[in-house]
Amino acid sequence: MELRPLGSTGIEVSPLGLGTVKLGRNQQVKYPSAFELPSDDQVTRLLGLARELGINLLDTAPAYGSSQERLGRLLGRARGEWVIVSKVGEIFEDGQSRFDFSFGHTVATVEQSLATLKTDYLDCVLIHSDGDDLRILEHEGALDALRELKRRGLIRAHGMSSKTVEGGLCVVREMDVVMATCNLEYNAELPVLEAAHAQRRGVLIKKGLMSGHVQGEQGVRRSFAHVFAQPGVSSMIVGTINPEHLRDNVRLLEQVLEGGA
Numbered sequence: 001m002e003l004r005p006l007g008s009t010g011i012e013v014s015p016l017g018l019g020t021v022k023l024g025r026n027q028q029v030k031y032p033s034a035f036e037l038p039s040d041d042q043v044t045r046l047l048g049l050a051r052e053l054g055i056n057l058l059d060t061a062p063a064y065g066s067s068q069e070r071l072g073r074l075l076g077r078a079r080g081e082w083v084i085v086s087k088v089g090e091i092f093e094d095g096q097s098r099f100d101f102s103f104g105h106t107v108a109t110v111e112q113s114l115a116t117l118k119t120d121y122l123d124c125v126l127i128h129s130d131g132d133d134l135r136i137l138e139h140e141g142a143l144d145a146l147r148e149l150k151r152r153g154l155i156r157a158h159g160m161s162s163k164t165v166e167g168g169l170c171v172v173r174e175m176d177v178v179m180a181t182c183n184l185e186y187n188a189e190l191p192v193l194e195a196a197h198a199q200r201r202g203v204l205i206k207k208g209l210m211s212g213h214v215q216g217e218q219g220v221r222r223s224f225a226h227v228f229a230q231p232g233v234s235s236m237i238v239g240t241i242n243p244e245h246l247r248d249n250v251r252l253l254e255q256v257l258e259g260g261a
């Protein structure tokens, strides 16, 4: 797959990224069916297959259960081949989420992610919004902390996984990358994508397959066509632990991008 610029960060990403919620967490998630976490062997094979298929982008978060610990252990020396996007703000413990967007917690979270992922830099760190985007950006310390971490060279880019149009527009003004939702049934955040395109910000799409509620191959193909018809999309992050789905997704997305949808 041909890499695309992540806005003006200088980072290049594959148009399909691998979401890693399902590598580490199977509680309090909204997928259509329950699932077992994959074994270490299955994760290693999935990561190898993703690289073989041209995927270079991993999306993870401390709130994704054991996702970061497993990636740190299983990526090994291949870390340099990947663009790693991580998050700050959400803490998932004992089956419950809570949030902390303070300066100190943000710095401590990034330092912990670096240790867990066994790396000395993160390519991009997103604020994991609880839904109150503007309050977080305007009244909490996370944004200043990420700016400071970028100055220190611990992260290459920053952004927010936002949930509102006002919040997303503020992210576009203040940060490098916005992660927004766009799919066949939800298009409320399209103004954010347009603004990000105009400002040359990186755009990551989450929940593009409606968290697995999309119907059949035709539904997946239509979802890709819809997302990539929007201006300025850098990458769509799709979470899968099924190698066949991963292969299908790359094949279908390539058809869409070549204009054969």
Ligand SMILES: NC(=O)c1ccc[n+]([C@@H]2O[C@H](COP(=O)([O-])OP(=O)(O)OC[C@H]3O[C@@H](n4cnc5c(N)ncnc54)[C@H](OP(=O)(O)O)[C@@H]3O)[C@@H](O)[C@H]2O)c1
Binding pocket: 018, 019, 020, 021, 022, 031, 032, 059, 060, 128, 129, 161, 179, 205, 206, 207, 208, 209, 210, 211, 212, 213, 216, 220, 237, 238, 239, 240, 241, 242, 245, 246, 248, 249
């Ligand atoms: N920051 C946030 O607030 C936030 C929220 C949600 C998600 N995310 C990120 O975005 C990623 C994607 O979001 P998401 O996981 O909610 O939604 P998604 O990518 O729209 O959907 C993932 C679901 O789709 C299924 N799937 C994948 N390919 C398929 C195919 N070809 N045919 C049928 N089903 C398929 C997967 O099941 P199989 O495993 O069976 O393939 C999985 O259950 C996450 O992994 C995470 O990294 C971030």
